[in-house]
Amino acid sequence: PFGIKSAPEEFQRRVHEALEGLTGICSIADDILVFGSGNTDEDALRDHNKNLVALLNRAKELNLKFNFQKCKIGxxxxxxxxxxxxxxxxxxxxxxxxxxxxxxxxxxxxxxxxxxxxxxxxxxxxxx
Structure with a gap:
């Protein structure tokens, strides 16, 4: 076997730390889910977009890269x-x-x- 046995746990810990404090974000391994909530569909979409912008700003701040071919938005x-x-x-x-x-x-x-x-x-x- 290759790699360190604790590598997946370490990766998850670092992703969790990178996303700490963001709302409407859930991450497991390298899958990140951004969601919004609200009393109407419009409110939920607005909340989703606010959370997505916050995630993208955090990623820029930490120099994190996303594979946009795998991203599904909206x-x-x-x-x-x-x-x-x-x-x-x-x-x-x-x-x-x-x-x-x-x-x-x-x-x-x-x-x-x-x-x-x-x-x-x-x-x-x-x-x-």
Whole structure:
């Protein structure tokens, strides 16, 4: 294996530090989500744009670079870390849910742990 084992954790820590104090920003690994909220769609868009400008200013200040070919700006909904986020709220990505029908029964401790983690992820979407 190449690299330092703690490199992903160190990278995440540094991204978190770089974005500290910004509102409407969520980051996991190298995926950054900018969002806005408000009582109307216009208010939410205005808030989103304010948060995006703040992120871009911080990136300029810290000399951070973005791959703009991968950037998606102004979407009504977005797939992010196995979820679909929209003004209607949070729901599981249908592609993740479809995987359940293809799952084979776990045969090892590791497979059982993976299965339980997946089911736990979906559990938050079940009606109470």
């Amino acid at each position: 979407l009504d909904q977005v797939k992010y870390m196995g979820h679909i986020i929209s003004k209607e709220g949070l729901r599981p990505d249908p592609a993740k849910v479809a995987v359940i029908s293809d799952l084979k029964p776990p045969k090892s401790k590791e497979e059982t742990q993976r299965f339980l983690g997946f089911i736990t992820y979906l559990g938050k979407f079940l009606p109470r």
